[in-house]
Each structure stands twice: as structure tokens, then as C-alpha cells.
Amino acid sequence: MNAPTPTPVPAAAGIRLGLAANLPQFVLLVAVNALVGGMLGQERITLPLLADSVFGLSAYTATLTYILAFGATKAITNFFAGTLSDRYGRKPVLVAGWLIALPIPAMLAWGPTWGWIVAANVLLGISQGLTWSTTIIMKIDLAGPARRGLAMGLNEAAGYVAVAATALATGYLAEVYGLRPAPFLLGAAYAALGLGLSTLVVRETREHARAEAAAHPTGGHHHADLSTRQIAWRTSLTDRSLSAASQAGMVNNLNDALAWGIFPIIFATRGLSVAEIGVLAALYPAVWGFGQMATGWWSDHVGRKHLITAGMLLQAIAIAAVALGESFAIWALAQVLLGAGTALVYPTLLAVIGDVAHPAWRARAVGVYRLWRDGGFAIGALLAGIIADLWSLSAAIWTVAALTAVSGLVVAVRMAETHPEKRR
Template sequence: MSISTIESSLILHGIKVNRQQFIHQLIQVFLVGCMIGLTRTVLPGLASTEFGLAQQQFVLLTTFVVVFGLVKASMNLFAGRLSDRFGRRPVLISGWLVAIPIPFLLYWAPNWYWIVAATVFLGLNQGLSWSMALNSKLDLAKTSQRGLVNGLNEFSGYAAVGIAGLVAASLAVSLGAREALFIMALGVLLVGLLLAVFYVEETKSWSDEHDKQAKILQGQSVIPSQQHVRTFKALFAFASYQSKPLMALNQAGLVEKFVDALIWILLPIYLLAQDLSLVEASAIITIYGVVWGGSQLITGPLSDKVGRKGLIVGGMWVCGLGSYALIHTNTVLGWSIEAAMIGIGMAMLYPTLGAAVADNSLAHERASLLGIYRFWRDFGYAIGALLMGLVAQYTGQIESAFVLVAISMMLSGLLVLVWLPNSKSTNN
């Protein structure tokens, strides 16, 4: 028996059999989610109180999310390719190393541009570390568990986003905004880096085994052949404008980030303008994040059973309606219900989009195609934030940004309905 055959026999796919490493990867996503969550509510509040951004300076206010989206999207584009070449673990660790300046920039920032600089490093951290934690879990799991994997991944990450936002807002009230951001960011950073260095294992061999099994099922040779290896340029073209299913998924990923950008930048400003306290506004936003995260434990595996398309389209439309409803409400209870509604919509579409991309990818190209999808998805932060800022600035009304998001989500869902075939998980 050859050494490669012996190694292959030791590799078993499945969440249960790899549960220890799977849990470590979930913890990584939770901590990465905390890094972005601690900026929710607190940073938009700082924009006015400490950096003198008037409520009507919408374009300048959105700059930190525009920059975050551009950086994270770029990292997503290359992180998958880098992990295919160098492995998942080195890319994960590098994501934590580039996050080191974040707490210090937030604490010592003399002007808004330091905050924008901090979000550059935040985008690097998110693009590298979050991407690798997801790819590693997909490596370890069975192909029939992709929806469940995405559900668990996004539950861990976005529940952390909501929880960290509320904790940061509470600490900001008692300690001060800068002190709260510094303590939380530094603590999360150190824990994430140490756990990645000492407890996370490399999972690329599990991905290679997925590829071998898929080729055997398809009657192909398991020996790599150059004719089956597409360049990254070819993969990008295929995913972006040649494959209608991937085009549908990529545009939906881009547009759904309009909702998250709205919640991140403008909803805190809108709620604070309605005379809510920082903690009250943060609690409403936390409902969105926690419902989004928790519901994915249901919607992720559900998509493995009933298919992806209906959940994606329904989720897009639910989010659109919820975004529009926010500006026609004037009670904390109403805003809380609508935040939960948007969270449910995001839970329907978010893990399902990633699982659907994996369905339409060969195993040896999956990390790269998921990276391309995440590039377009997180590019939506930049496009959405900029468009919302411009619309709100031009009209002089923050409510116009909510209408823009609602219309965009409805139209994007319609494209998915037309372009994406009905499918469940595959064995690729």
C-alpha cells in the first residue's frame, strides 16, 4: 500500500468525526465576528460626538464601510487561491496578524481618517480569517452537509456580531467609547491569534480527498491533469459572466450586503435621531444579528433538504420589505420586530448562497470560486454604502437610503428566481 493510500484512508469526512477541529473553526469565526461587531453602533455614534460629522454628511460617514468592503472583497478574491497554494492555516493566522493595529488606531484616532485606516486592517482580518475558517469547515464536512456547515458558520459569526455590538455599546456607556473599543478589540485579537497558532490544524488534505472522491464518482483519473486546471482568470470570468447560476448567486451576494451596510451605518444614526439611547439602538441592532445568526441553524440544513432557490429568493424579498418597514415605524417594539424580520430574511439567504456556490463548484476549484463569490458579496459593502451615502446626501433624507435598499433587494431576488435552477447539495 502506497503512502498516499495510507494517508487517504486516515481522512474521514463529516462534522461528527472531525468535531474537535470543527469546533475550533467555529470559535475562530465567532471571534472574527466579534471584531466587526464591536464597531457596530459605537463607530457611527463616535462619528458625530468626537469627529464632528454632522448628520447630513452621509457620504463621508459611509467612507469607513466603503473602504472595509473594498479591502475585504479583495482579500476574499485572493484568500481562496492563496489557501489552495499554501494551505488554510497560514492564511488564517496571517488574518489575525494584520489585525494588530486595529485597537491602537481606534484608541488614538485624532480624526475620522484614522478610523477609516482601522477599517482597512479590519477588512484584511475579515477577508483572510473568516474565509479560511469557512473553507476549513467545508473541507472537514461531508458534501451533503454544506448547508449545515454554512448555517453553523454564519450562526457563529453573526451571533457574535450582534452580541459584541451590544457589549461594546454597554461598555462605551460605562467606560467611554474609545476605551471600550480598545479593550474588546485587543482581547479578541489576542485570543483569536493564540487559538489559531496552537489549536487549529491544516485541513487542505481533506479538500484534496473530496476532489479524489468526486473524480472517482465521475469516472475520472485521480491523478491531476493540466487540462482540468483552470487559471484564476478563467475561473473569475466563468463565475462573473459566463455561468448563469454563479452570476445569479454573485449578484445576490453583492446586493444583500446593502442590507448589512444599512444596518451598520445608517440604522444607528436613524434610531439615535429618534431619541433612542445608544444602548437601546444597539439592542435593536443586536436582535437583527442574533436572529440572523440563530436562524441559520435551521435554514442552513433546511436548504440541504428543500433546495437553495426558494430560500434565497424569499430571503431577499423579506429583507427588502423589512428595510422599507423600518422608516414607517415609530416604536421600539416595531423596530425590534422589523430587525428580527430582516434577520430571518438574512438567515434564509446567507448560508444558502454560499452552499449554492459550493454546489456549482468542483472540489479542486471550490475555495477559489467561493473566494470569487465572497469578493462580489463583500464588494456589495462598498457599492451599497456609497450608493446609500450619495442618495441620502442628494435628497437630504436618510429615509431614501432605506427605500434604495428595499428596491434593490426585490429586483435582485427576481434575478435569482429567473437565473438559478432548483437544486440541492451535490457530491462534487
């Protein structure tokens, strides 16, 4: 059965829900999130190579401290982004995130020690937690329930296509002009444009959530008056679907930390050039990003659970292929598979949160989910670095592949189908 046509929901100020009713603002927020993704993309190639060639870091655990710093601060900020956006509105949180982003490109381009790089990633984690979380919440506010998967697919597609495009561009700039400062000038432009659009053109969307809440059922498991602590407990542990989504999100970003921090190193040790590494680093988020345009829409039609399970298992196969591969072609295929698996999972997990959480506490549930999800960056950086230092890069890759497969099985067993039209 096709997802139902979005029904406009009136509010006191004439607010309506749905993509068609809010298309200009929705498209604007897609563009803003592309700039958010570009801020992340400027690091995907350059920082693993800078750690070795410029700062002389040889231990993998030390090299991955920037991912640990980014993941830990982004995870914590995600949690507070949901609460702050409920309390003060979405737009002020978005603007604050862009203000924090302004010094990051200069710190990456001219920081004299590795400590400056780590500090820049602390700021990047805070900025990404505020900006990316808020664009997600705002799009959920605007879209309403019927097209939630499509909305999340477009949001995440914009962000990760920008990650891929910026990774490819910075790989080229690094090959031609060196690792610093040229690749980070793109990030400076992104931050300035993102701040300008968010301040001058983006409009507040909190009233859209209130309009949906006014028409939302409040009985059963929704409980519109839950405290933040109760929401965190429910999203993390007691609600089977929300908790299954949270652990899958965490493992997904755990393996993304591996792709970000370890894959460029292993490709370099096998003799690939910076430009070739740039192509591989761009393939994964490019397939991930473009794929979400279809997978978010697909989850609105076939449901969420099976796409998530299949996506996690496909990711596990792709990561194992990196460990087994010995050529550019094999690694390129593995990056395509990893991107496809992630595309199946990423917007669909967010749609699960939107399906289950009541509009009155949905922003906080998104924050808790993203706390777990982006905590995977920190856990992945620590786990991969320690295993690589104690044993080998291949051992780290095989460990993450196994964890990803187990996570998919947890979803298969624990999660219920959450799409309103597909529940049994």
C-alpha cells in the same frame, strides 16, 4: 428526501470527510469564527456615533467612509484568500489574518483623527477577508458534500451571533464608560485569543479538499483544471447559479451596509438612547446568527433556491418597515425580520457555491463569490451616503429596499436548484 448520511472519503493519509469524523476541528473553527465576528461587532454601534459626536462629521457620505474602506479591502482580500489558501494552505492564511488584526482595537480606541478610523477599517477588511474566508473554506473541506448547508449555517451563525453579542456589549460599555476606549478592549482580547488558537491548535485542511477531489466527478461543467481567470468569469457571469448567487450576495451586504451605517443614525435622530440603539443593532445579527443554525440545515433538506428567493424578499419588506416605522417596537420587529431574511440567504448562498464548484477550484470560487458579496459593503456605503446627502435618509432606505427585492427576483429567474439531491 433527507440528505444522505456523509460517506467517509479515504485518502492516502487516512483522511475522512464529514462532520462526525472531524468534529473537534470543526468545533474549534466555529469558535475561531466567533472571534472573527466579534472583531466586526465592536464597530456596529460605536463608529456611526463616533463620526458625529467625536469627529464632527456631518455629511453621510463622509461618515460612511469607514464602511467603504472596510468593504473594498475585504472584497479584494476575499478573492486572494481563496487563491492563497490553495497555494500555501489554509492555516497560514488564517494566521496572517489574525496578525493583521492585532493593532485594530488600539487604532479605534485612541486614533486622533477620522483618518485613523478609516485606516483601521482597511486593516479590518484585510483581516476579515483572510480569516472569515479561510474558516469557511476549511469547514467546507471538513464537512464533505452531504452536510455542506449545515456546516455553513454553523459557521455563519457563530460569526454573526458574536457580532450581535459584541454589539450589545459595546453598546452597554459605551453608555456607561463612553464611546472610547472601553468598547474596543473586547476587540483586543478577541484578536489575541484568535491568533493563539489559530497558531497553536487549528490544523491544516487542504488535504481534505484533495481527498474529495479525488472522488469527485470531473466531467460536465466541473472542469477541475480551470484557471483562476476562468473561475472568476464563471462565478461572476457565465454560470447561471454561481452568478445569481454572486449578485444576491452583493445586494445582501449592500443592505447590511445600510443597517450598519444608516440605521443607527436614523434611530439617533428619532431620539433613541445609545442603549436602545444597541439593542436594535444587536437584534438583527442575533436573529441572523441563531437563525442560520436552522436555515443551513434546512437547505440540505429542501434545497437552496427557494430559501434564497424568500430571504431576499423578506429583507426588502424589513428594510421598508424601517423607513415607515416611528417607534422602537416597529423598528425592533423590522430588525427581527431583516435578520430572519438574511439567515435564509447567507449560509445557503455559500452552500450553492460549494454545490457547483469543483473541489479543485472551490476555494477560488468562494473567493470570487465573497469578492462580489463584500463588495456590497463598499457599494452600499457609497450609494446610501450619496442618496442620503442628496435627498434624505428615508430615500436611501427605500432605494436599498427596492434593489433587494429585485435581487430576489433575479435569483428566482436565473438560479437553478443546486443541491445534489433536489435537482430536477
